[in-house]
Amino acid sequence: MQLYLPIADIPVNVFLILAMGAAVGFVSGMFGIGGGFLMTPLLIFVGIAPAVAVASVASHIAASSFSGAISYWRRRAIDPLLAAVLLVGGTIGTALGVWTFTFLRSLGQLDLMIALSYVILLTTVGGLMFWEGLRAMLRSRRGGPVTLRKPGSHGWIHGLPLKLRFKRSKIYLSVIPVVVVGLVIGFIGAVMGIGGGFILVPLMIYVLRVPTSTVIGTSMVLTLVTMVFATMLHAVTNHLVDAVLALILMIGGVTGAQFGARAGQKIRGEHLRLLLGLLVLAVGIRFAVELVIRPQDLFSIRETGGAPP
Amino acid sequence: MRLRASLAIMGLVVASLAAVPARAERLIVSVSNHRVTVTPNYSGGELVLFGSVEKDDKTPSSRGNYDLVVTVSGPRADMVTRRKERKFGIWINTDSRQFLQVPGYLALFSNRPFEQIASPEVQRRQQLGLNNVLLMQRVGPDFADVVPNDPFRSAFVRLRSEHGLYREATSAVTFLTPTLFRTGIPLPAEVPIGTYNVEIKLFSDGALVTKTETAFEIVKVGFEQFVATTARQNGLVYGLVTAFMALMTGWMASIVFRKD
Numbered sequence: 001m002q003l004y005l006p007i008a009d010i011p012v013n014v015f016l017i018l019a020m021g022a023a024v025g026f027v028s029g030m031f032g033i034g035g036g037f038l039m040t041p042l043l044i045f046v047g048i049a050p051a052v053a054v055a056s057v058a059s060h061i062a063a064s065s066f067s068g069a070i071s072y073w074r075r076r077a078i079d080p081l082l083a084a085v086l087l088v089g090g091t092i093g094t095a096l097g098v099w100t101f102t103f104l105r106s107l108g109q110l111d112l113m114i115a116l117s118y119v120i121l122l123t124t125v126g127g128l129m130f131w132e133g134l135r136a137m138l139r140s141r142r143g144g145p146v147t148l149r150k151p152g153s154h155g156w157i158h159g160l161p162l163k164l165r166f167k168r169s170k171i172y173l174s175v176i177p178v179v180v181v182g183l184v185i186g187f188i189g190a191v192m193g194i195g196g197g198f199i200l201v202p203l204m205i206y207v208l209r210v211p212t213s214t215v216i217g218t219s220m221v222l223t224l225v226t227m228v229f230a231t232m233l234h235a236v237t238n239h240l241v242d243a244v245l246a247l248i249l250m251i252g253g254v255t256g257a258q259f260g261a262r263a264g265q266k267i268r269g270e271h272l273r274l275l276l277g278l279l280v281l282a283v284g285i286r287f288a289v290e291l292v293i294r295p296q297d298l299f300s301i302r303e304t305g306g307a308p309p
Numbered sequence: 310m311r312l313r314a315s316l317a318i319m320g321l322v323v324a325s326l327a328a329v330p331a332r333a334e335r336l337i338v339s340v341s342n343h344r345v346t347v348t349p350n351y352s353g354g355e356l357v358l359f360g361s362v363e364k365d366d367k368t369p370s371s372r373g374n375y376d377l378v379v380t381v382s383g384p385r386a387d388m389v390t391r392r393k394e395r396k397f398g399i400w401i402n403t404d405s406r407q408f409l410q411v412p413g414y415l416a417l418f419s420n421r422p423f424e425q426i427a428s429p430e431v432q433r434r435q436q437l438g439l440n441n442v443l444l445m446q447r448v449g450p451d452f453a454d455v456v457p458n459d460p461f462r463s464a465f466v467r468l469r470s471e472h473g474l475y476r477e478a479t480s481a482v483t484f485l486t487p488t489l490f491r492t493g494i495p496l497p498a499e500v501p502i503g504t505y506n507v508e509i510k511l512f513s514d515g516a517l518v519t520k521t522e523t524a525f526e527i528v529k530v531g532f533e534q535f536v537a538t539t540a541r542q543n544g545l546v547y548g549l550v551t552a553f554m555a556l557m558t559g560w561m562a563s564i565v566f567r568k569d
Contacts, residue, residue, distance in 0.1 A: 002352065004351070004498075004533050005533075006533040006534065006536040006537035006540070007536070007537060007540055009499070010499075011352070011498055059551050059552065059554070059555045060555070062552060062555040062556065062559070063554075063555040063556070063558040063559040063562075064559065064562075065559070066555065066556050066559030066560060066563075067558075067559035067560065067562040067563040067566075068559075069559075070559070070560065070563040071563055108389070108391055108402050108405060109401070109402060111402075112399075112401050112402065116399075227555075228552045228555070228556070231548055231551055231552045231555065232545075232548040232549065232552055233548075234548070235540065235544050235545070235547050235548030235551060236544040236545050236548055237544070239540050239541050239544055239547075241540065241547070241548065241551050243536055243540075243547070243550070243551045243554065244533065244536060246551060246554075246555065247554060247558070250554075250555060250558040250559075251558065254558060254559065254561075254562035254566075255562075257562075258562075258566045291399040291400060292398060292399060292400075293400075294395075294400065295393055295400050297468070298392050298393045298394075298400075298464075299390055299391065299392055299393075299461075299464035299465075299467075299468060300390070300391050300393075300402070300468070301388055301389070301390050301391075301465060301468050301469070302388065302389050302391070303386050303387070303388050303413075
């Protein structure tokens with residue numbers, strides 16, 4: 001069934017988009033991530049303009065993180081204070097991100113920047129995850145204990161001022177690194193059309209030392225708010241949010257996520273990290289290849305100004 | 310809007326009628342539909358233009374072999390053509406050329422190849438063929454069109470043609486009788502909305518005999534068009550509604566799939 005997307009301005013097959021939403025939803029449910037880093041590239045490969053893909057996926061992630069956040073809230077696995085402090089940085093980061101996005105678009109280099117940041121971010125994070133997962137797997141195979149977090153080890157981050165006690169997470173931490181983490185996630189989220197969960201969760205675990213019980217729920221709250229904010233800003237400044245596309249993605253996504261979550265529970269943690277690392281790495285490499293090989297057409301056209309009324 | 314368009318058409322008809330006595334022929338044309346509505350599942354269509362050449366007593370009796378060129382041009386807009394080049398091992402946009410107020414849709418139809426209809430000089434002056442149509446560009450400080458084989462111009466025409474938005478067909482006009490003709494105007498799924506001008510030029514023995522104009526309008530209707538208009542005109546409301554829709558979908562999902 002063909003449907004015409006009003007903002008993306010191309011006809012698409014509804015079932016293809018639904019299937020993509022469900023597939024990405026499955027993966028996101030399985031790994032507990034938003035899946036924006038998979039959805040945006042998929043939409044670009046289908047032929048939707050990168051700018052529209054980034055802006056529309058923001059609202060899709062908002063939907064999936066909201067349903068996730070509700071269930072984590074019921075289980076009291078969200079630290080409201082930590083989420084609030086992260087959000088301070090997240091909101092500023094998102095605004096900066098949307099502004100950068102608009103600026104790059106006017107230069108005609110937005111597509112390049114999206115592709116480049118995907119390559120750098122995904123290959124780095126994917127490589128690290130893969131490596132970490134592989135080591136953990138080998139260690140557990142040799143029978144050694146799997147230690148992710150050395151208790152009692154404090155880095156320079158814990159020496160920073162403005163400390164605050166986050167009761168639900170049971171940590172005592174400076175607000176500076178928390179705000180910075182929020183800012184970084186908000187920024188890359190708005191520019192790249194990703195929720196940033198796959199970066200935020202490791203950052204919170206390894207850098208902020210947030211206990212795993214509240215990590216995912218709290219990160220989902222941050223993702224939810226930054227993505228709602230990003231949707232609004234993209235809609236107001238760039239008029240690029242395709243609501244029809246977003247709705248189809250959401251429906252596919254939230255359904256797929258349920259089955260993904262069930263499948264994820266059957267797989268061991270380090271295997272899951274290894275798989276996720278591989279997946280992230282593969283998407284990064286796909287973008288790198290795209291940039292390096294000679295494009296089929298060296299020329300492209302873009303409309304810059306509408307016809308006079 | 311509609312009224313204005315039809316007034317404009319009437320004005321054109323009156324103008325062409327007034328211009329008639331000086332010439333010996335006049336063209337009477339009509340398109341099958343003056344207002345094309347494009348629905349969301351529109352996958353392209355075709356309009357038919359038909360008309361006839363009316364002779365009067367001033368027409369030289371020897372004149373018989375008419376040639377006809379139909380130019381359809383859609384709403385105009387500014388566009389940029391960019392060229393990718395390899396830099397630091399990756400392909401990035403480097404050069405660009407701005408095209409000013411060029412038609413979003415452009416089709417040129419005739420009954421036989423342009424070079425058989427008129428001399429190169431007349432072809433250029435009358436803008437016969439995609440190579441001769443004026444496409445204004447910003448070249449450095451100047452506004453001008455460039456030679457047809459300029460890389461940016463030819464890439465622009467080629468890319469628009471690949472989408473079916475620019476086309477040239479030198480056998481599309483059919484003469485049913487020596488004076489009665491018809492041609493189809495194909496409209497792909499991506500046709501831009503707006504007013505389309507149709508210019509019909511009649512040639513005989515390599516010279517322009519007369520010309521006339523008509524117009525039609527393409528409007529998109531339905532939910533999609535409503536969404537697109539809202540997104541452009543009321544960004545804030547649109548953003549709020551989209552965000553609310555996202556939250557509702559997420560909330561619905563958490564209820565539907567609640568395990569306990």
